[in-house]
Amino acid sequence: MTAQQEENVSTPGVWPAEPDLRGWLGLLQQRGELCRLSAEIDPDQEVAAVLEEVDGRSAVVFESVRGASFPLVGNTVATRENFSVLLGCSPQDVVRRLEAAISSPGSCQDVGLADAPVMAVHETGPDLLGDLPLPVQHEYDAGRYLTSALLIVRDARTGLTNLSINRLQMTGPRELRVLLLPGRLRSIFDASEQREEDLSIALCLGVDPALVLASQSPADSHIDDLEVASALHPQPLEVVRLPGHDTPVPARAELVLVGTITAGERAPEGPFGEYPRTYGPGGPAPVIRLTGRWRRSDPMLQTILSGGREHFWVGGLPREARLLRALEAAGTKPYAVRLTEAGSCRLHAVVALRGPRPARRPTLPWRSSPR
Numbered sequence: 375m376t377a378q379q380e381e382n383v384s385t386p387g388v389w390p391a392e393p394d395l396r397g398w399l400g401l402l403q404q405r406g407e408l409c410r411l412s413a414e415i416d417p418d419q420e421v422a423a424v425l426e427e428v429d430g431r432s433a434v435v436f437e438s439v440r441g442a443s444f445p446l447v448g449n450t451v452a453t454r455e456n457f458s459v460l461l462g463c464s465p466q467d468v469v470r471r472l473e474a475a476i477s478s479p480g481s482c483q484d485v486g487l488a489d490a491p492v493m494a495v496h497e498t499g500p501d502l503l504g505d506l507p508l509p510v511q512h513e514y515d516a517g518r519y520l521t522s523a524l525l526i527v528r529d530a531r532t533g534l535t536n537l538s539i540n541r542l543q544m545t546g547p548r549e550l551r552v553l554l555l556p557g558r559l560r561s562i563f564d565a566s567e568q569r570e571e572d573l574s575i576a577l578c579l580g581v582d583p584a585l586v587l588a589s590q591s592p593a594d595s596h597i598d599d600l601e602v603a604s605a606l607h608p609q610p611l612e613v614v615r616l617p618g619h620d621t622p623v624p625a626r627a628e629l630v631l632v633g634t635i636t637a638g639e640r641a642p643e644g645p646f647g648e649y650p651r652t653y654g655p656g657g658p659a660p661v662i663r664l665t666g667r668w669r670r671s672d673p674m675l676q677t678i679l680s681g682g683r684e685h686f687w688v689g690g691l692p693r694e695a696r697l698l699r700a701l702e703a704a705g706t707k708p709y710a711v712r713l714t715e716a717g718s719c720r721l722h723a724v725v726a727l728r729g730p731r732p733a734r735r736p737t738l739p740w741r742s743s744p745r
C-alpha cells in the first residue's frame with residue numbers, strides 16, 4: 375500500500391450523499407483507487423484479464439464493452455481496507471461491525487416509484503440480456519455469466535427477504551441457469567417446488583458493496599438480509615416494491631431483472647472458473663425465465679471476477695464473523711480471526727487468542743492404563 379492509501383485507511387471514509395454504487399465509486403475515485411478505460415474491450419476474457427491485472431489495487435470502469443449498450447465496473451472492493459472505509463470503522467473492527475449488523479438488523483425505508491432511480495425505464499421486450507455487458511471470464515467457462523447479481527426472493531413461509539449471489543449462465547435472450555448450492559435460497563426453492571409453484575425472483579445489478587456483503591450473511595431463516603444491508607448503511611436502505619412483485623428491491627440499484635425460477639425444470643449449466651481458481655463442474659441446474667426489467671436511464675453494470683479478491687473478501691468476512699462467534703461460544707477469547715487470501719478466504723484461518731496458555735499435557739489413555 376502507498377503512504378497515501380495508508381493515510382486514507384486510518385481515517386474511515388464517509389459515505390457520500392448517494393449511498394449506492396455510484397456514490398461508492400466516487401469515494402474510490404477520491405482515494406485514487408478507480409480507473410476508467412475508454413478503449414473498446416472484448417467481454418470474452420479481456421475484461422477478466424484487466425481485472426486480474428489490477429486486482430487488489432484498483433476498481434475499473436469499462437466504458438465501452440464490445441456489443442453492449444452499457445458500461446461495466448469490476449473490483450469494486452478489493453481489500454480489507456476498502457471494507458473499513460465502506461463501514462466507517464477501523465480495519466480491525468470490520469468483522470465486529472458486520473456481526474453487529476447481523477445480530478441487530480435495521481429497518482428499510484420504503485420509497486415510492488417516483489423516488490426510486492431504478493424505476494426510470496421499464497422494458498418487457500423479447501431480448502432482456504443481449505445488450506448487457508456479460509463477460510466470459512475464463513477460457514473454459516460454459517458461456518457468458520452474470521457474477522454479481524443480487525438474487526432477491528421473499529420466503530413465503532416467513533415473509534423475510536433472502537439475498538444471495540449465484541453464478542448465472544446466460545442461455546437465451548430471456549433465460550439464465552442458476553447454480554443453487556445447499557443454503558437458504560435452495561431450501562426456499564425446494565419448498566416452492568414441492569408446492570409445484572415457480573419462485574418469483576428479482577436480480578439486482580449494480581449495487582453498493584454493503585448490499586453485496588449482506589448477501590453473504592449466514593443462512594439463518596430468521597434473518598431478513600435486506601435489513602442486514604440496511605444496518606450496514608449509514609441511513610436506512612431505500613427499497614421499492616416492484617409492481618406485480620412481492621419482493622422489495624434496493625431503490626438505488628442500476629438495473630433489476632424480474633422473472634421466476636421454474637419448478638420441476640433442470641438444464642445443463644457450467645463448467646465455470648470458481649473461487650479456489652479451479653473450474654467448478656457443470657451439471658443440471660434450475661432455469662430462470664425473465665419477464666421484464668427496470669433500470670436507470672444510464673445504468674452501469676457490475677461484474678465480480680470469480681476467483682478475484684472481491685470474491686474472496688465478500689464471502690470471507692462473514693465467515694470470519696461466524697468463526698469468531700463460534701470460538702467465543704466455545705469459551706475461548708479470540709483477539710482476531712483472519713482468513714487468508716492464499717486460501718481464497720475460505721480454506722485457511724489464522725486465530726490470535728488473548729492470553730493463550732499452553733494446554734496441560736493430556737493424560738493419554740494408554741499411559742494411564744495398567745501395564
Ligand SMILES: Cc1cc2nc3c(=O)[nH]c(=O)nc-3n(C[C@H](O)[C@H](O)[C@H](O)COP(=O)(O)O)c2cc1C
Pocket residue numbers: 521522536537538539540541542553554555556557558559560589590591592593678680685688689
Ligand atoms: C461472486 C460469488 C459467487 C457465488 N456463486 C454462488 C453460486 O453459484 N451458487 C451458490 O449456491 N452460492 C454462490 N455464492 C455464495 C452465496 O451467494 C452465499 O453463500 C450466500 O450467503 C448464499 O445464500 P443463501 O444461503 O441465502 O442461499 C457465491 C458468492 C459470491 C460472492
